[in-house]
Amino acid sequence: MTRELLNIFYLKTDWKNHINLQLVLTQLIILFFFFNNTFPQDESKPLAKAGNQIITVDEFRNRYEFMPHLNYSSDNKDTLKKEFLYSLIAEKLWALEGLEKRIDTLDVVKNSLKTLEKLFVKDELFRSEVESKIKLTSEEISKGLLRVGKMLSLKMISSPDSSEIFSFQNQLKNSNNFDSLLTSISENHSQQKAFQVKLGTLSDEFAEDVIFNLKIGEVSEPIKSNKNWYIFKLVDEAIDSSIFRDNETARNKTISILSEKKRKALAGDFLDKLLGGRTISANSELFNHFADILITVIQNRIEKGNQELSDKIELTPEDLQKTLKLLDKEKLSSLFVEFDSTKLSLRDFIYYLMYQKVSFPSNKPNRLKAVLHSAVKQFIEDEVITQEGYKRGLNKLNSVQKDIEVWRNYYLSELMLQSFSDSVSISDSEIENYISGKLNKDGNQIQLNIIEIFAHQLDDMMLIIDELNKGSDFSELANKFNQREYTKKSNGEWGYFLANSAGQIGNIASNLEVGQIYGPIKVENGYSIIKLIDKKVLSDSLIKMKEEPIEYIKMKLSLNKINDLINRNTAKLALKYKITIDEKLLNETEVRQLNTFTYRLIGFGGKIAALPITIPVFEWYNLLKEQNEIP
Numbered sequence: 001m002t003r004e005l006l007n008i009f010y011l012k013t014d015w016k017n018h019i020n021l022q023l024v025l026t027q028l029i030i031l032f033f034f035f036n037n038t039f040p041q042d043e044s045k046p047l048a049k050a051g052n053q054i055i056t057v058d059e060f061r062n063r064y065e066f067m068p069h070l071n072y073s074s075d076n077k078d079t080l081k082k083e084f085l086y087s088l089i090a091e092k093l094w095a096l097e098g099l100e101k102r103i104d105t106l107d108v109v110k111n112s113l114k115t116l117e118k119l120f121v122k123d124e125l126f127r128s129e130v131e132s133k134i135k136l137t138s139e140e141i142s143k144g145l146l147r148v149g150k151m152l153s154l155k156m157i158s159s160p161d162s163s164e165i166f167s168f169q170n171q172l173k174n175s176n177n178f179d180s181l182l183t184s185i186s187e188n189h190s191q192q193k194a195f196q197v198k199l200g201t202l203s204d205e206f207a208e209d210v211i212f213n214l215k216i217g218e219v220s221e222p223i224k225s226n227k228n229w230y231i232f233k234l235v236d237e238a239i240d241s242s243i244f245r246d247n248e249t250a251r252n253k254t255i256s257i258l259s260e261k262k263r264k265a266l267a268g269d270f271l272d273k274l275l276g277g278r279t280i281s282a283n284s285e286l287f288n289h290f291a292d293i294l295i296t297v298i299q300n301r302i303e304k305g306n307q308e309l310s311d312k313i314e315l316t317p318e319d320l321q322k323t324l325k326l327l328d329k330e331k332l333s334s335l336f337v338e339f340d341s342t343k344l345s346l347r348d349f350i351y352y353l354m355y356q357k358v359s360f361p362s363n364k365p366n367r368l369k370a371v372l373h374s375a376v377k378q379f380i381e382d383e384v385i386t387q388e389g390y391k392r393g394l395n396k397l398n399s400v401q402k403d404i405e406v407w408r409n410y411y412l413s414e415l416m417l418q419s420f421s422d423s424v425s426i427s428d429s430e431i432e433n434y435i436s437g438k439l440n441k442d443g444n445q446i447q448l449n450i451i452e453i454f455a456h457q458l459d460d461m462m463l464i465i466d467e468l469n470k471g472s473d474f475s476e477l478a479n480k481f482n483q484r485e486y487t488k489k490s491n492g493e494w495g496y497f498l499a500n501s502a503g504q505i506g507n508i509a510s511n512l513e514v515g516q517i518y519g520p521i522k523v524e525n526g527y528s529i530i531k532l533i534d535k536k537v538l539s540d541s542l543i544k545m546k547e548e549p550i551e552y553i554k555m556k557l558s559l560n561k562i563n564d565l566i567n568r569n570t571a572k573l574a575l576k577y578k579i580t581i582d583e584k585l586l587n588e589t590e591v592r593q594l595n596t597f598t599y600r601l602i603g604f605g606g607k608i609a610a611l612p613i614t615i616p617v618f619e620w621y622n623l624l625k626e627q628n629e630i631p
Contacts, residue, residue, distance in 0.1 A: 047585055048085060051577035053092040053409070055085070057589055063088060064591050066598040066610050068465055077593065085586060086618035091413040093573040098412030109411050111351045116407050119355065119602050120400045121389035122382065126603020128394070130266045134259050144199060144254040147212050149243040153194040153236040154211065155182060158228050165222045165229035178219055178233045194235045200257035203264065267604065274388060280339045280380050286346050287376060289331060294323045295368045302363055315358035317457045318483075320350055337380055342387050344379075352379050355608055378605075385604050410612035417615070420569065421523070421562050426554045434553055446499040448509050449534040451492045453477055453519075454484035456526040462609050464529060465520070465597045474517060474531045483526070486551055493533070497556070505530060505559050520613065523559050527615075563619075570620035571627075 043058035064084050103109060155178065159165045171181055182192050202208045204225040214220060214234040223230045243250045297319050324332070327346070337344040358375055360368050394400065451474060455461045464481050468474065478492030487494060499510035505528070508518055512532040519529030598610040 045585060046582065047589065048089055048579065048581045050089050050092040050574070050579045051096045053096060055088055055092065057585065059406070060085060060088065061589065061591055063611050063614055067613050068469070068597050077591075078587070081586060081589070081591060083616065083618040084614065085581065086621045087614050087616050089574070089579055089581075090570045090617035090620060091612075091614060092409060093570060093577055093579075094413035094416040095409035096577050097573055098416045101416075103412050103415050104408065106415070109408075109415070111347065112354070112411060113404060113408055115348075115351045115355055116608070117395060117400065117404055118382075118386045119606055119608060120403050121394045122386045122606070123603045124394040124397055124400060125385065125389040125392070126267070128392075129270045130263055130603065133266055134262045136255060136258055136262070140258055141251070141254060144258050145250060147199045148250055148254045148257065149240045150198065150212070151238040151240065152197045152211060152214075152234060153238075154197055155179075155192065155194055155233045155235055157182065157185060157231040160228050162222075162224070162229055165231065168231060169222055172219060172231070199254070200261050203261065271385070271604070275381060275384055278339075278384070280337065280384070282337050282376050282380065283335065283346075286331065286334055286336055287372075290323070290327065290346055290350070291369050291372050293326050294319065294372070295365050297322045297326070298360075298368065299363055313360040313363060314463070315353065315360070316460055317354050318460070320354055321457075324350060337376075337383065339380075339384065340387070342383065344383060349376070349379055352382070356606065382604070382606070407612060414615075417566060417617075420565055424558050424561050424565065426557045426561070430557055431550065431553050434557060445537070446510050447496050447536040448499050448506065448532065449496050450494050450505070450509050450530045450532055451475060451478050452484065452487060452494060452505075453482050453492055453529045454487075454523070454526055455481060455528075456483055461520045461527045461529070462597065462613060465613075466599075468517065468529075469597050484555075486555060496534070496536075506556070510535075520615065521559075523562060566617055567620040567623060570617055571623045574620065574624060 043056060043061075045057050046054045047057050047060050048055040064081070098104065157165070157168050159168070168181065168185070172178060175181065197211060199208075202211070202225075204223075207223050207225045207230070210220050210223055211232055211234070214232065216234055216237055218234055220230075220232045223232070243253065298313065298315070301316075301319065302313065324347075332347040332350075333345050335343055336346045336349055353375060356375065356378070358371065360371050362368075389395070453464055453474075455464065460481065460483075464477055467477055475491065482488060482492040484492070497506070499506040505521065505523075508521065509530060509532050512518055512535075514532050514535055517529060517531045520527040521530070599607045600610040601607045
């Protein structure tokens with residue numbers, strides 16, 4: 001098979017986007033440390049047990065605080081804590097059942113966990129080579145405090161040619177008219193509009209020193225930075241009055257900016273040594289075959305959906321899963337990239353993409369393929385970095401193993417729940433009983449209307465939750481993301497229905513106030529988030545008993561059946577594997593009601609959900625109580 005270079009050259013300047021992400025990671029780590037140091041309880045104490053699985057105070061608190069929980073029966077803090085813990089226990093129980101049924105041997109689980117392990121190894125390498133080496137001197141902090149509140153407005157002349165830049169300097173000495181010279185120079189060599197510089201804007205320490213020592217109207221000597229020469233003129237200087245050099249806010253801001261600057265420099269130097277000058281090839285024939293199939297999958301999705309052609313197109317896990325099924329096993333296992341002793345298959349690349357945010361500017365094949373080319377380049381870069389971590393044995397660290405264990409339990413639980421959901425079917429007799437029961441209802445009825453966003457994959461649901469937390473409009477998100485065929489034309493709106501006829505969703509929606517959002521809910525073939533948009537109480541005589549479409553009835557009945565099936569089987573698993581709960585410790589465990597979706601940004605680039613979303617499965621506990629089976 002012929003192989004072709006994909007023009008992958010590693011330069012120091014390529015790492016800017018990687019390194020910028022790390023600031024947020026540091027803030028996230030600080031946030032975790034802050035919470036862990038705030039609470040007095042022993043974080044390693046077992047809060048609950050399910051078989052050999054232990055839920056510590058630390059795991060419970062992190063899962064509760066750093067991922068959303070919009071979908072429990074009460075806003076009461078104590079009730080929320082209990083139901084969340086029951087749901088976490090349910091996850092452990094289903095994971096244990098998955099292990100017994102050897103679900104962990106499935107390719108989808110093994111490949112997903114291997115991809116995650118690589119991310120965690122890369123993150124540990126960043127901590128070792130970058131975070132641990134960030135040191136600030138008192139002199140650096142003092143100098144930074146003098147600059148942190150300043151905003152400088154500058155104009156600039158630049159050239160890669162030293163003789164040209166010194167010629168510009170001589171002209172300035174003779175005319176002393178910077179603006180006049182600026183207008184006579186081509187835009188390639190000048191910045192005619194003033195631009196702003198503040199502490200940390202420039203990576204070059206010497207250039208920053210020169211600029212911050214200029215007086216208003218003063219012009220600098222020629223400065224060489226990287227491969228260019230520059231002459232700067234200070235046009236104006238503003239002071240941020242909200243920052244005082246002697247207060248704690250200014251000091252923290254200064255330390256944060258200077259630390260980030262060192263972080264970029266350290267990461268850039270490390271990556272330059274590791275990757276600089278290397279050229280690595282990828283199998284172009286295999287790439288084109290994969291890209292053509294994926295492009296067809298994406299275009300088919302766009303044609304069936306409501307996506308505007310002007311919208312940015314997101315690559316979804318569902319796109320990749322469909323592509324995996326369309327590719328034959330031989331091609332999936334074929335060698336795609338090779339360097340040193342590392343051999344990577346096309347399957348490795350596809351699973352890598354599942355944990356990357358990839359978007360396309362248009363649906364044109366050449367534009368789609370160009371983005372995928374860039375993704376291949378990023379894949380190779382990340383693999384070279386990761387393999388360095390494996391050489392150092394970072395995959396064996398307790399922190400990496402602990403992270404993998406959390407996600408392994410989640411994947412096993414998710415696959416087991418999905419298998420139960422997929423097994424649900426609604427018979428003709430159940431539909432007839434539903435219609436008969438509806439006709440025989442007496443008294444007042446609650447009539448509801450909701451908008452639902454349904455997604456097959458939890459990764460898609462995470463993206464939707466993230467958008468909701470940013471303040472995006474629910475209706476617009478439904479229009480863009482809803483994958484339920486029956487409600488696509490109505491942009492997720494169900495239309496009016498009786499609350500007692502829609503199973504779990506009807507029960508949940510009837511307890512919401514108009515405008516409230518609830519989810520994600522585990523439903524057949526995926527997950528749902530709903531928003532109640534209207535609620536009416538009508539007498540039986542006012543309810544029009546028009547016939548509902550059979551598919552609509554099936555959908556409502558299946559939702560109720562899935563919820564009942566999952567909770568009853570969870571109760572059986574609780575008896576099978578034995579559970580214990582430390583009620584006293586649960587009551588003592590303090591949690592914050594953050595209810596937010598948190599990303600974990602990975603060192604050297606990349607991000608994943610900080611923790612798995614805990615799907616609400618808590619009614620099983622009440623079933624055990626009713627049967628007096630609580631241990």
